[in-house]
Each structure stands twice: as structure tokens, then as C-alpha cells.
Amino acid sequence: MPHQIVVVGGGPAGTAAAAWLARHGYDVALLEKGGADRDKVCGDAILPDTVNALDEIGVWPEIRPHLYGIKSLRAYSPGGYSTDIGGRIYTCKRAVFDAALRRACAGQGVAVVHGAEVVAIDRAADKIVLTARMPDGETRRYETAFCIVATGASPKAIELFTGGKAPKPSAFAVRRYVSFPRPHGIDHLKIWYSKEASPGYAWAFPMSDTELNVGAGVFADANGEMRKNVNAIFREFFANNREMKALLADATAETRLAGSPIRASLRGCERVFDRMLLCGEAIGSTYAMSGEGIGKAMETGIIAARRVDAAFAAGDLSSRGLAAYADDLERGLRAKFDNYERGQKWMRFGFVLDILARVASSDARVRSILEDMLEEKKDPTEIFSFRGIVRRLLLRV
Ligand SMILES: Cc1cc2nc3c(=O)[nH]c(=O)nc-3n(C[C@H](O)[C@H](O)[C@H](O)COP(=O)(O)OP(=O)(O)OC[C@H]3O[C@@H](n4cnc5c(N)ncnc54)[C@H](O)[C@@H]3O)c2cc1C
Structure with a gap:
């Protein structure tokens, strides 16, 4: 059945766009390639911009019960000094967080389809036809007046939808979950910009009082090259940092070390096409320096949704009618992204x-x-x- 709008990608950006549009009366389908419990490699830190975005799309009451409260963010400098920053800080495993977001979308009237990987797109003058591969190998066709692409940092999806080559990512990060037989006693997010983690950063974020998300990231240089392998940074940091080495001696690895690219600083591929626009990490919605991106992905989803609403109201779904989306992003977010990039320098x-x-x-x-x-x-x-x-x-x- 044709839908007015199809959103591809059920992460923070796609769910924010879908929920906003459904609340504003649109008939929306959300296609997510993963299952209902799909995991996304992430540090799982939920910061104030995410809380604000959840509130804005009206799903905070549904998401809040899944969040684990954190006292502060403790940042370590290269010389080993640290400072604590307080605020509205939480964590939540992304498998839980994203699933709750998609349930909240369904609650707002979005037709959520799990296991639907979009593998082809056909554009006609008056519609877009998406082909999705389903878990049983069958394919399904989705006809729509408009498509919002929120497929994250994956180069494969960016290339499918834009028809161009995906730019190199800005960073690469890895994480695993570890559990403890007794409470680990950490009530804050730990993030190290330390010599041991250089030229990247490392973190340990509590998921509960007996589980941590431990990870490391490495930034690309100006040519998009990573100077050091992120797995090596992870290994060396957690083997050499005295506090973590002692703590982890007691821990059991719950998952393997998994990694994902990061696209930052609102740089990257084209954002607007006829009857289609991109949002979230596909367009580089993650902050440089911190690798923080859940809230910002949601913000771009909301900005995209508002622009799509305006384009429907004006009866112009062409790339020209959507061109102001780029201005919306630049006006609303550019200064913040540039500042994080400056911070990283x-x-x-x-x-x-x-x-x-x-x-x-x-x-x-x-x-x-x-x-x-x-x-x-x-x-x-x-x-x-x-x-x-x-x-x-x-x-x-
Ligand atoms: C290791 C690591 C740690 C991080 N830590 C943090 C953190 O602590 N806090 C924070 O705020 N940010 C963090 N980030 C950044 C954050 O994960 C991203 O900014 C955020 O997930 C981007 O959201 P998104 O919705 O744009 O993309 P995603 O979350 O990647 O969602 C995209 C969705 O699209 C689906 N999809 C892809 N292709 C298709 C297709 N063809 N058809 C259908 N569906 C498709 C995927 O399955 C996925 O569910 C971290 C990133 C990494 C890599």
C-alpha cells in the first residue's frame, strides 16, 4: 500500500523524523533493516540534547523508564588531570533505546516494518519506489510520494540513495560490554583524552551498577586517514591505564569488540534530491571531539520533518522546493558543529x-x-x- 512518506532507517534520526511527521498527521512507514532488537555500536551515552529531542517529539515518558541515571561526566586530560561535569546524563544500550523509540513511533501511528532492508530505489516524476529485501529472501515494493533517508554512517546505503561515492568517515570507534560479579562503583561517564589513548580517546560508561560499555575512538586526519588502528588504541589503553586495568581484572566480556565509522561535522554527501532528503549520521550529524551523535541525529530528523511538512504544504517536493533544508541545518546547527571541530583541533x-x-x-x-x-x-x-x-x-x- 502506498504511504505518503517512507522513512528508511529506524535509528534516532529516522524515528525522530517519523514520529514528528506522524504527530502532524502524515501517513508514514518506517523501514528498518534490523530486527526489533537490532543493536547499534555506540557508547550509549544519552546527553541533554537527546533528552530535549525526545521531549520535542513527545516520547520522553515512554523512553525515560529505560534510562540509567549518571551523576556526571569525568573527562581526563593527557597529563592525567580530570574534571567532573554535571548535568542531565543517562545511558541506555542502543538495542533497548532504539527499540523503545520504534515502539513509541508505532504508538504515534507510524507503520514500523522490521527486517526490511532497502536494496533498490526507482525515481519517477510523481513517486519513489523502494524495493526492500525481507528476512525470508522475498522482496517488497514500497511506493511513496516522499522518502527520508536516515541510514546512518553506512557507506553502502549512502551510495545506494545518492548514487555517489560516500565520503571517508571522520572517525572510527569500537566498544564492548563487560560485566562484573559485584558493583563496579562508577557513577559517572569516564572519557580519556589521555596520552595512552592518543591519537584518539577512550571511555568507560556504566550501563548498570554491574556493567560497563568500554570503548575507544580514533579521529581521521585532514586526508581522512586514521593514523593508528583503533583496536590497538583500545587494547593498549585498557591494558595500561592503571585504574581500568585493576577494575577490568574482575570483569567478563559480554560481547566481542565491535566497531563502526563516525561521520561528523555536518560534512559529507548531498542532502536533497527530488522527493527525497537525507538526515542523521548519513549527512555527518555527529559531533567531532566527543563522538556524541544521538541527540544531534534526532535534531536533524526533526529539522528534516519540518522541511518536508513545508514542502508538502507548498506542493513542491522537488529538490528546489526542498533546498531550504540545507539552510535550516546550517542556521540551526553549523555554529555548534564548527565549535566542536575547533575543540578537537x-x-x-x-x-x-x-x-x-x-x-x-x-x-x-x-x-x-x-x-x-x-x-x-x-x-x-x-x-x-x-x-x-x-x-x-x-x-x-
Ligand atoms: C563506537 C561509537 C560510540 C558512540 N557513542 C556515542 C554516545 O555515547 N552518545 C552519542 O550520542 N552518540 C554516540 N555515537 C554516535 C551515534 O551512535 C550516532 O551519531 C547515531 O547512532 C546516529 O543516528 P542515525 O539515526 O543517524 O544512524 P543509526 O543509529 O546508525 O541508524 C541507522 C539505521 O538505519 C538502518 N539501515 C541502514 N541501512 C538500511 C537500509 N538499506 N534499509 C533499511 N534500514 C537501514 C540501520 O539498521 C540503523 O538502524 C557513537 C558512535 C560510535 C560508532
Whole structure:
């Protein structure tokens, strides 16, 4: 049966777009290639922008019971200094989080189809026809007036829908779950921008009082190359960091080490086509520096949904009618993405992070700026800029 809108990809971006449109009266189908419990390799940290986005699409009450509350985010600098940043911080395994999002979508009237991998797209003047391969090997056709592509960082899907080559990813990250026979005693997210993790970062995030998500990421250089293998960073970091080495001696690996590319800084492929647009990590919706992307993927999904709504209202679903989507993204998000990218560049100068961690651990005003940055009430350049470093960290004004 034809649907007015088909969203491809049931992660944070796709579910946010689908839920918004269904709430605004559209007939929406959501095609997800995975099963109902599909897992996504992630650090599983749910930060304030995600909470805001969940609220905006009206699903916070359904998602909240699945979240594990976290006291703070503790960031470690290369010299081993650390600072705690408080805020609305949670974790949730993505297999649980994404499944709950898709259930919430279904509750809002979205026709959610699991196990439907879109493998072909045919464009006609008045419609788009998608072919999905189902788990039993059969194929199904989905006709629609409009398609929203929210397939994440996978190059295969980007290439299928855009017809062009997917750009190189901005980073690559790996994670595994480990469990403990007794409480691990960690009540905060740990993230290390330390020498041991260089040229990347490592993390340990509590999923419950007896389980951690441990992982590492490596940023690509300006040519899109990773200078070091991320598995090696993971192995070396967790073998050498004294605190983690002692803690993990007691742990059992629950899953294998799994990895995924990260597309950041709102850079990448084309976003708008006739009767189709892309959102989420497919268009680089993850932050540089932190690798944080769930909330931002949802935000791009909501921005996409609003633009599609406006295009339907104007009766123009052509790429020209959708062109303002690029402006919506740039206006709404560009400054934040650029600032995180700037922050990542400053991280090359480890001494800046050392000074920041030392000052923040003793200066409540600097800590409060970091907390406002996490809540996105303050711009990261308050600190991550030449002016910010001089004013906030050296002069302390
Ligand atoms: C190791 C790692 C750690 C991270 N840690 C964090 C973190 O702690 N906090 C945070 O906020 N962000 C984190 N991120 C980033 C975050 O995972 C992404 O930004 C986010 O998942 C992007 O959401 P999305 O909806 O765009 O894509 P995805 O979450 O990747 O969802 C895309 C969906 O599309 C489906 N799909 C793909 N192709 C097809 C197809 N052809 N047909 C049908 N369905 C298809 C996929 O199965 C998937 O469900 C991390 C990333 C990595 C790799």
C-alpha cells in the first residue's frame, strides 16, 4: 500500500523524523533493516540534547523508564588531570533505546516494518519506489510520494540513495560490554583524552551498577586517514591505564569488540534530491571531539520533518522546493558543529586540556561553563578559542 512518506532507517534520526511527521498527521512507514532488537555500536551515552529531542517529539515518558541515571561526566586530560561535569546524563544500550523509540513511533501511528532492508530505489516524476529485501529472501515494493533517508554512517546505503561515492568517515570507534560479579562503583561517564589513548580517546560508561560499555575512538586526519588502528588504541589503553586495568581484572566480556565509522561535522554527501532528503549520521550529524551523535541525529530528523511538512504544504517536493533544508541545518546547527571541530583541533595541544582540567577542578565558574556547554546553553568557544583560553583559564575572568 502506498504511504505518503517512507522513512528508511529506524535509528534516532529516522524515528525522530517519523514520529514528528506522524504527530502532524502524515501517513508514514518506517523501514528498518534490523530486527526489533537490532543493536547499534555506540557508547550509549544519552546527553541533554537527546533528552530535549525526545521531549520535542513527545516520547520522553515512554523512553525515560529505560534510562540509567549518571551523576556526571569525568573527562581526563593527557597529563592525567580530570574534571567532573554535571548535568542531565543517562545511558541506555542502543538495542533497548532504539527499540523503545520504534515502539513509541508505532504508538504515534507510524507503520514500523522490521527486517526490511532497502536494496533498490526507482525515481519517477510523481513517486519513489523502494524495493526492500525481507528476512525470508522475498522482496517488497514500497511506493511513496516522499522518502527520508536516515541510514546512518553506512557507506553502502549512502551510495545506494545518492548514487555517489560516500565520503571517508571522520572517525572510527569500537566498544564492548563487560560485566562484573559485584558493583563496579562508577557513577559517572569516564572519557580519556589521555596520552595512552592518543591519537584518539577512550571511555568507560556504566550501563548498570554491574556493567560497563568500554570503548575507544580514533579521529581521521585532514586526508581522512586514521593514523593508528583503533583496536590497538583500545587494547593498549585498557591494558595500561592503571585504574581500568585493576577494575577490568574482575570483569567478563559480554560481547566481542565491535566497531563502526563516525561521520561528523555536518560534512559529507548531498542532502536533497527530488522527493527525497537525507538526515542523521548519513549527512555527518555527529559531533567531532566527543563522538556524541544521538541527540544531534534526532535534531536533524526533526529539522528534516519540518522541511518536508513545508514542502508538502507548498506542493513542491522537488529538490528546489526542498533546498531550504540545507539552510535550516546550517542556521540551526553549523555554529555548534564548527565549535566542536575547533575543540578537537585544540585537543592536539594537550597542555590546553591539562590547564582546563586543573582550572576546572578548582574553579566552580569554569565548571559551570562546561556544564552550560553540555546543556548547549553556552558556546564551546567560551573556552575552546584563543580568547576563551586566555580569559577563562589564564586570567580567570
Ligand atoms: C563506537 C561509537 C560510540 C558512540 N557513542 C556515542 C554516545 O555515547 N552518545 C552519542 O550520542 N552518540 C554516540 N555515537 C554516535 C551515534 O551512535 C550516532 O551519531 C547515531 O547512532 C546516529 O543516528 P542515525 O539515526 O543517524 O544512524 P543509526 O543509529 O546508525 O541508524 C541507522 C539505521 O538505519 C538502518 N539501515 C541502514 N541501512 C538500511 C537500509 N538499506 N534499509 C533499511 N534500514 C537501514 C540501520 O539498521 C540503523 O538502524 C557513537 C558512535 C560510535 C560508532
